[in-house]
Amino acid sequence: xxxxxxxxxxxxxxxxxxxxxxxxxxxxxxxxxxxxxxxxxxxxxxxxxxxxxxxxxxxxxxxxxxxxxxxxxxxxxxxxxxxxxxxxxxxxxxxxxxxxxxxxxxxxxxxxxxxxxxxxxxxxxxxxxxxxxxxxxxxxxxxxxxxxxxxxxxxxxxxxxxxxxxxxxxxxxxxxxxxxxxxxxxxxxxxxxxxxxxxxxxxxxxxxxxxxxxxxxxxxxxxxxxxxxxxxxxxxxxxxxxxxxxxxxxxxxxxxxxxxxxxxxxxxxxxxxxxxxxxxx
Numbered sequence: 001x002x003x004x005x006x007x008x009x010x011x012x013x014x015x016x017x018x019x020x021x022x023x024x025x026x027x028x029x030x031x032x033x034x035x036x037x038x039x040x041x042x043x044x045x046x047x048x049x050x051x052x053x054x055x056x057x058x059x060x061x062x063x064x065x066x067x068x069x070x071x072x073x074x075x076x077x078x079x080x081x082x083x084x085x086x087x088x089x090x091x092x093x094x095x096x097x098x099x100x101x102x103x104x105x106x107x108x109x110x111x112x113x114x115x116x117x118x119x120x121x122x123x124x125x126x127x128x129x130x131x132x133x134x135x136x137x138x139x140x141x142x143x144x145x146x147x148x149x150x151x152x153x154x155x156x157x158x159x160x161x162x163x164x165x166x167x168x169x170x171x172x173x174x175x176x177x178x179x180x181x182x183x184x185x186x187x188x189x190x191x192x193x194x195x196x197x198x199x200x201x202x203x204x205x206x207x208x209x210x211x212x213x214x215x216x217x218x219x220x221x222x223x224x225x226x227x228x229x230x231x232x233x234x235x236x237x238x239x240x241x242x243x244x245x246x247x248x249x250x251x252x253x254x255x256x257x258x259x260x261x262x263x264x265x266x267x268x269x270x271x272x273x274x275x276x277x278x279x280x281x
Contacts, residue, residue: 003127007123008034010075012035013075014072015037015038015073015074015075016038016069016070018040019040019078019103020044021045021046021049021079024042025046025048025049027113028058030113039069040058042065042080073098076089076093076101078101078108086103090108093110115127117140117147122152153194154183154186154187157198158179158182172254178201181201185201212230217280218280220246220247230275232250233273234251235254235255237257238260238276238277239259240259243277247277
C-alpha cells in the first residue's frame, strides 16, 4: 500500500484519542503542539498523561469507549491495549468517514504517524508504511546526527529576506541559485555571519548557464551520488523520451524537460544548468 505524505493543520480541530497509556501519551504531545482540541477517553491513565490533565491541556473522560464518542471529531487515534477495541474503532471511523490511526497496526487504520525531526518550524517526517518501524527510527537518529543544529535560524533568516530576494531576482531560477549558494555557505557558519554572507552574495555575478552531460545506467539503482546531484541541480534536462521517463521522479518539479529533437529545434529559455542525458544503449 502506498501513502500520500502530508502535514495537517490541526489548530482548533477536535481530535479523539482512545486510550491513555504510554503509547497514547506519545501521540497526545504532538497533537497539542499542533493546537488540536484533544479529548482522551479511557477508564484509567498512565502517570505521564497526568501532566496534561493537571495543566487542563485537554479533556479527559474516565470511561470505556462508546461509538457515540466519535461524534464531532475530525481525527481519531485508537491507542488502547485491546486489539479488538482498536479494530472496532477503525471500522466505525471508516463508516463515518473519519480518519483513524491505529497505533502499532498500520493495516487497520486509514493513516499512519511518521517519525518526525523538528527544529522550530522545520520538520522532517519519515515513514516506512508501517513495514519497518525500527529501521525508520534508526534512519531518524542518523539524520538527527548529521543535520545542522542551525536549521531554525536559517529558516527564520531566509523567511525574513525572501521578499527582498524576490525583488532582486525576477527569475525563479535566479532566486533558487542564490539561496542554494547562501545555504551552502551559511550552513557551516555562525548565525551572526548570515547578514554579511547575504550581502556578499547579493553583490556577486548573476547565475550563468552551464551545460553538463550524464550517461545513464540501465537501472537507477546504479546512479552514483554525483549523478543524483546533477539530476537534482538541473534546470533543464534533455534526452530521449525513454531516458526522460527513467529519471522523471528524480528531478525537481520546476525542472524543465525536453526531448533531444525539440531541444535541437527550439531549446527552452532557462538560466542555470542544462543536463544532457546519454544512454548506454
